[in-house]
Amino acid sequence: MNRLRQQVVCFWLQLKILLFSPFEGFLAVVFPLMFATAALLVYQVNGDPAAMLYAGIGAAAMGIWTSQTVSATTLVQRERRAGTLELVVAAPTPFSLVLLPITFAMATIGLYSVVATILWDRWLFDIALHVANWPLFVLSILMATVTIALFGFLLSVTAVRYRTSWALGAALEYPGWLLCGFVVPLDLLPAVLRPLSWALAPTWAVEGMRAAAAGESPWSDLAICGAVGLVYAALAAWLGVRLITAARRDATLALT
Amino acid sequence: MPLTERPAVEARDLRRTFRTKQGVLRPTRKTVEAVKGVSFEIAPGELFGLLGPNGAGKTTTIKMLITLLIPTSGSASVLGHDVVADVREVRRRIGYVFGGDRGLYERLSGLDNLRYFSELYGVPPREQKARIGSLLELVGLTGREGERVEGYSRGMRQRLHIARGLLHDPDVFFLDEPSIGIDPVGARELRATIAGLREQGKTVLLTTHYMFEADELCDRIAVIRSGEIVAEGTPGELKGLVSAGRVLEVETYGVADGVVETSRTLGGVRSVVVEDRGQVQVLVVSCEPGAEVTQAVLGQLGDTRVGRVSHRDPTLEDAYVELVTR
Numbered sequence: 001m002n003r004l005r006q007q008v009v010c011f012w013l014q015l016k017i018l019l020f021s022p023f024e025g026f027l028a029v030v031f032p033l034m035f036a037t038a039a040l041l042v043y044q045v046n047g048d049p050a051a052m053l054y055a056g057i058g059a060a061a062m063g064i065w066t067s068q069t070v071s072a073t074t075l076v077q078r079e080r081r082a083g084t085l086e087l088v089v090a091a092p093t094p095f096s097l098v099l100l101p102i103t104f105a106m107a108t109i110g111l112y113s114v115v116a117t118i119l120w121d122r123w124l125f126d127i128a129l130h131v132a133n134w135p136l137f138v139l140s141i142l143m144a145t146v147t148i149a150l151f152g153f154l155l156s157v158t159a160v161r162y163r164t165s166w167a168l169g170a171a172l173e174y175p176g177w178l179l180c181g182f183v184v185p186l187d188l189l190p191a192v193l194r195p196l197s198w199a200l201a202p203t204w205a206v207e208g209m210r211a212a213a214a215g216e217s218p219w220s221d222l223a224i225c226g227a228v229g230l231v232y233a234a235l236a237a238w239l240g241v242r243l244i245t246a247a248r249r250d251a252t253l254a255l256t
Numbered sequence: 257m258p259l260t261e262r263p264a265v266e267a268r269d270l271r272r273t274f275r276t277k278q279g280v281l282r283p284t285r286k287t288v289e290a291v292k293g294v295s296f297e298i299a300p301g302e303l304f305g306l307l308g309p310n311g312a313g314k315t316t317t318i319k320m321l322i323t324l325l326i327p328t329s330g331s332a333s334v335l336g337h338d339v340v341a342d343v344r345e346v347r348r349r350i351g352y353v354f355g356g357d358r359g360l361y362e363r364l365s366g367l368d369n370l371r372y373f374s375e376l377y378g379v380p381p382r383e384q385k386a387r388i389g390s391l392l393e394l395v396g397l398t399g400r401e402g403e404r405v406e407g408y409s410r411g412m413r414q415r416l417h418i419a420r421g422l423l424h425d426p427d428v429f430f431l432d433e434p435s436i437g438i439d440p441v442g443a444r445e446l447r448a449t450i451a452g453l454r455e456q457g458k459t460v461l462l463t464t465h466y467m468f469e470a471d472e473l474c475d476r477i478a479v480i481r482s483g484e485i486v487a488e489g490t491p492g493e494l495k496g497l498v499s500a501g502r503v504l505e506v507e508t509y510g511v512a513d514g515v516v517e518t519s520r521t522l523g524g525v526r527s528v529v530v531e532d533r534g535q536v537q538v539l540v541v542s543c544e545p546g547a548e549v550t551q552a553v554l555g556q557l558g559d560t561r562v563g564r565v566s567h568r569d570p571t572l573e574d575a576y577v578e579l580v581t582r
């Protein structure tokens with residue numbers, strides 16, 4: 001019970017840090033919107049409404065991906081610079097439980113960017129989302145947000161030991177757009193990359209969103225998505241313990 | 257062993273080496289031996305000082321004790337819990353405060369910073385509010401707690417740090433240069449706070465570069481130099497260890513070469529150093545107990561203009577300087 005409260009309070013305080021400046025919040029939404037706009041302008045040339053819907057949904061998920069992969073790794077780096085990393089590691093709370101609320105605070109920002117993208121699609125491109133099953137569609141969006149957050153969580157754990165892993169987060173941003181099939185169908189990618197796409201939870205979440213919009217059943221996609229997300233979480237918790245030990249052995253907690 | 261006799265902190269032959277890289281194009285690995293076999297015990301309720309010059313290994317020693325660094329070899333325990341095997345038990349029972357203005361969430365208010373760490377330290381929700389309130393009172397931040405930390409002065413940050421370290425009411429405190437950057441009045445209040453901790457029966461390990469602070473506060477002091485403890489004892493014992501006797505200070509205007517060397521050979525003289533104090537150079541002569549060397553030293557000075565001549569008791573600083581420069 002106290003643990004739950006702890007997670008909620010920490011989530012709220014971390015959200016406060018993230019929402020610190022309205023300008024930063026604005027930027028967090030503007031970038032995804034610009035990418036979405038670019039993707040939709042390309043698709044518009046065809047004049048095919050089905051393709052527009054395809055791209056519109058993908059662009060929404062892309063926003064969460066963009067706002068989280070990069071920020072997840074810079075987050076630990078930020079704690080390191082502020083000198084708080086050592087203090088939170090020295091606290092009795094397991095480190096993964098310190099990172100989890102931070103990850104969810106970021107996921108919340110990601111959710112906000114999905115909503116913004118959907119509204120933007122509607123106003124600018126007149127893409128009225130014809131969603132057959134709204135509750136399942138919203139569930140799929142939430143799954144996308146949570147699993148992308150968990151992926152960010154996994155990345156941020158590695159940043160505890162490896163100071164340069166923020167670069168990995170940044171480097172994953174654009175390949176992720178392709179690999180998760182946000183705006184380009186996966187069938188167009190070389191088959192060797194297929195397993196990589198399957199290992200990325202957002203791939204399944206976007207499939208789920210599309211299935212729910214089209215009135216098909218998203219459950220199988222969502223189940224796989226949830227399973228992959230859980231694997232991320234388990235892997236992060238397992239790695240977390242090991243990487244913290246490595247950081248204590250190699251004295252990289254205090255270095256900036 | 258009965259519970260009361262168990263040391264609160266125990267270090268046994270602690271060692272720590274760091275590997276660093278040098279050079280960009282052809283990196284060479286270098287090993288720094290920061291701590292080379294440090295052993296000490298701190299009794300429950302004792303205020304123990306760790307003194308030493310920059311880079312002596314004080315912070316490294318503390319970080320091993322608070323589980324942030326794993327010792328390269330040797331072992332240590334806090335309240336009977338091993339710092340490598342029982343990490344959580346150790347973390348739950350200790351408080352850690354370091355000097356300087358890092359280690360706070362700039363974007364949160366002072367109050368939110370304390371709330372965040374209360375949660376991480378598992379302070380029971382029902383006690384949090386009262387606890388935070390009384391700590392803000394203790395460090396004199398009441399009324400400013402709602403402001404963001406980015407607007408705090410250095411001393412305010414330092415005081416917030418101290419409140420943070422006290423949140424979970426730990427039994428053992430590690431204070432690494434807590435008075436750095438605090439004004440004299442604030443430093444005095446801080447010393448009162450630290451003395452108050454000892455009165456409550458807390459165990460404290462303190463590092464500082466201010467000798468009067470160590471002298472005033474510490475029950476026992478260890479002097480560490482290049483990763484090794486070179487002396488250990490009460491402030492009184494340390495003063496006696498190097499300089500039982502008196503210190504003669506002679507103000508001179510331009511002391512001649514060779515005077516220092518020849519003075520050292522005089523009977524009853526232990527050590528001679530020259531200190532520049534503005535215009536004058538002061539010959540600091542520490543003497544054997546009972547030895548009367550004033551006339552002999554003045555004789556060595558010959559024609560040199562001499563100012564004030566005075567005697568004083570050795571201070572902890574004299575002892576410290578001798579220990580770390582020997």
Ligand SMILES: Nc1ncnc2c1ncn2[C@@H]1O[C@H](COP(=O)(O)OP(=O)(O)OP(=O)(O)O)[C@@H](O)[C@H]1O
Binds near residue numbers: 312
């Ligand atoms: N993370 C690290 N990586 C490499 N070397 C380190 C690291 N931390 C400390 N050292 C080295 O270990 C030695 C001891 O440093 P330490 O910080 O313990 O000294 P200190 O006694 O606390 O000094 P000060 O009074 O300046 O705080 C120094 O030579 C320092 O350069």
Ligand SMILES: [Mg+2]
Binds near residue numbers: 314315316432
């Ligand atoms: Mg230090």
